[in-house]
Amino acid sequence: xxxxxxxxxxxxxxxxxxxxxxxxxxxxxxxxxxxxxxxxxxxxxxxxxxxxxxxxxxxxxxxxxxxxxxxxxxxxxxxxxxxxxxxxxxxxxxxxxxxxxxxxxxxxxxxxx
Numbered sequence: 001x002x003x004x005x006x007x008x009x010x011x012x013x014x015x016x017x018x019x020x021x022x023x024x025x026x027x028x029x030x031x032x033x034x035x036x037x038x039x040x041x042x043x044x045x046x047x048x049x050x051x052x053x054x055x056x057x058x059x060x061x062x063x064x065x066x067x068x069x070x071x072x073x074x075x076x077x078x079x080x081x082x083x084x085x086x087x088x089x090x091x092x093x094x095x096x097x098x099x100x101x102x103x104x105x106x107x108x109x110x111x112x113x
Contacts, residue, residue, distance in 0.1 A: 001030040002101070007112045009036060012043070012105055018083065020064035020072070022048055022056075034101040035064050036110055037072065037083050043110050045101035046086050050074045052093040072098070 003025045015021055015038040022035040033048035033056055048056045057074045058064045066073050071089070072081040079091025086098030102113040 001025070001027060001032050002034070003032065003112050005102075005112050009103065009110045009112065012038070012041070012108050012110055015043070015110070016069075018065060018069035020058075020062065022058055022061040022064065035061075036101075036103055037064065038110075039069075039083055041105065043103055043105050044083065044086070045103035045112075046072070046098040047101050049099065050076060050079065050093070051088065051096040051098065052077060052079060052091070057098075 009023060010021060018039045020035055020037045025032045034045055035048050036043050036045045050057055055076050059075045064072050077091060079088050079093055081088050081098055088094050088096050103110055104113040
């Protein structure tokens with residue numbers, strides 16, 4: 001159950017550059033976990049599920065990136081994913097990718113698309 005299109009998630013300025021922020025939506029007993037990643041003015045969204053084990057990638061809503069901000073990291077087993085396309089470049093799921101979550105930036109806000 002993904003949130004409806006046009007939902008404002010956060011202001012672009014609320015995301016560090018680079019930075020990431022996770023979101024959880026619950027309705028009718030179903031839940032959706034996603035996160036957004038910012039680099040410069042580009043924002044990408046991904047479903048928060050590791051392709052290796054299906055668990056959320058981060059332990060807190062802001063802990064999706066490596067310390068240098070160059071990659072998305074899975075807290076469970078250290079897999080590294082590219083920011084640009086979610087493709088795993090190191091760890092047990094090399095070659096697989098995070099599933100995209102459609103987001104956009106409108107008038108300074110990150111929104112669902």
